[in-house]
Amino acid sequence: xxxxxxxxxxxxxxxxxxxxxxxxxxxxxxxxxxxxxxxxxxxxxxxxxxxxxxxxxxxxxxxxxxxxxxxxxxxxxxxxxxxxxxxxxxxxxxxxxxxxxxxxxxxxxxxxxxxxxxxxxxxxxxxxxxxxxxxxxxxxxxxxxxxxxxxxxxxxxxxxxxxxxxxxxxxxxxxxxxxxxxxxxxxxxxxxxxxxxxxxxxxxxxxxxxxxxxxxxxxxxxxxxxxxxxxxxxxxxxxxxxxxxxxxxxxxxxxxxxxxxxxxxxxxxxxxx
Numbered sequence: 001x002x003x004x005x006x007x008x009x010x011x012x013x014x015x016x017x018x019x020x021x022x023x024x025x026x027x028x029x030x031x032x033x034x035x036x037x038x039x040x041x042x043x044x045x046x047x048x049x050x051x052x053x054x055x056x057x058x059x060x061x062x063x064x065x066x067x068x069x070x071x072x073x074x075x076x077x078x079x080x081x082x083x084x085x086x087x088x089x090x091x092x093x094x095x096x097x098x099x100x101x102x103x104x105x106x107x108x109x110x111x112x113x114x115x116x117x118x119x120x121x122x123x124x125x126x127x128x129x130x131x132x133x134x135x136x137x138x139x140x141x142x143x144x145x146x147x148x149x150x151x152x153x154x155x156x157x158x159x160x161x162x163x164x165x166x167x168x169x170x171x172x173x174x175x176x177x178x179x180x181x182x183x184x185x186x187x188x189x190x191x192x193x194x195x196x197x198x199x200x201x202x203x204x205x206x207x208x209x210x211x212x213x214x215x216x217x218x219x220x221x222x223x224x225x226x227x228x229x230x231x232x233x234x235x236x237x238x239x240x241x242x243x244x245x246x247x248x249x250x251x252x253x254x255x256x257x258x259x260x261x262x263x264x265x266x267x268x269x270x271x272x273x
Contacts, residue, residue, distance in 0.1 A: 056111060056270040059102055070098030070136050074256050081115075081267040084122065084256040091261075095158070096136045097125060097253035105273055106249040110219040112269040118212060120147040121257035122264040125158055126221060127250035138253050143219055143228045147262070149206045152215075153228050153235025158255075161245055163190035164226075165236040168200035175242045182245060193242070208233045214267075224248075 059067065062080040073090050075098045076083050086092055105126070116122055128140025139159035144151040155165040161182060165171040174193040176185035185192050208231050209215055218229040224246060226238040240246040254266055 055272045056109070057272070058268075058270050059100055060267070060269040062267070065098070067100060067102050068098050069101055070253075071096055074098075078265075081265040082254065082269075083263065083265050084254065085263045086256055086259070086261050088261050092256065092258045094134045094137060095255055095257050097138045097255050099130065099136065099138065099251055099253040104249050104251055105221075105271065107222050107273070108219075109221070109272040110252065110270070111216065111272075113214045113216050113267050114145055114264065115212065115214050116145055116147045116264045117262050118147040119260050120145075120262035120264050121255075121259055122146070122262075123156065123158070123255045123257075124217065124219065125251070125253045125255065126219065127247040128158070128253065129247070129250055131159065136253075138251060138255075140247055140250050141226060142255070143217060145217075145264070147212070149209050149211065152209050153205065153230045155226060155228060155236045155238045157191075161191040161242075162186050164194065164240070165238045166190075167202045167235050168205050169196055170198035170237040171196055171239070173238060173240045173242045173246070175244045178244070198237075205233065205235060 060082060061067075063077060065075065065077060065082070068075075068082070074084055074086060074092070074096060076085075082098065084098065108126075110124070110126065112124070114122070122145045123142040124145070125138045125140050125142045128138040128142075131137040131139055137159070140157065141164075142156045142158045144154045144156045146152055151167070153167045154163065154169075156163050161173075164173055172195040173191065174195065176182070176193050210231070216231055218232070220227040220229070224240045226236075226240065227234060228236045252271075254264070256262070256264065
């Protein structure tokens, strides 16, 4: 009984001595707590962003075209971006690319941001080969991009088997007849030896793409599987089982397309190998 009384007296004394200052301390403690929460909210996106970039290396310095090769009539650096532009006085006769000369990656991930004018047509080529008879032309897989957002995200093989997967499709690509030409197995600008494993609504996926604004592309290219993401959403997924025509390594480049005047911009270009 005596111990209980002493403990109560101690508690009373503590309350009496601390009194209102104790409440002030509580307020200070809460302020510190809310400060830490605010700091976490501010810093967490930066930490997540840094985590995402682990292993990625920048291949465009934002200031020059060092490491890239293309026709200076159509390509320049502006405001930290690679800009491809077709003007009325410099229309193209054939699709042209600016090509990264840092290697011919096999398995890799590529991240970049793009912005394209409403009437623009472009794309990101990879595992491609350069065509010598046409200036700065590439043949190979392409993550398609266009200002009207009809094709953005699909897998199109430039100067080859044409469409391998429309936006929203997961496909398996098979070989054509051994002795047949590539064009013999193309119909309506699409490869005919395709098995569609899964198909989502193409137009609903368009809602994830921003018109005339910055979008992020993430390509995951591993073995014979080719995945195209736009703004974190899987747009096409190709498994290429065509051992006759597929490519397992090659050049990377971005495109300006034959057609009306247009402008496309690329920035924050990073690769992970």
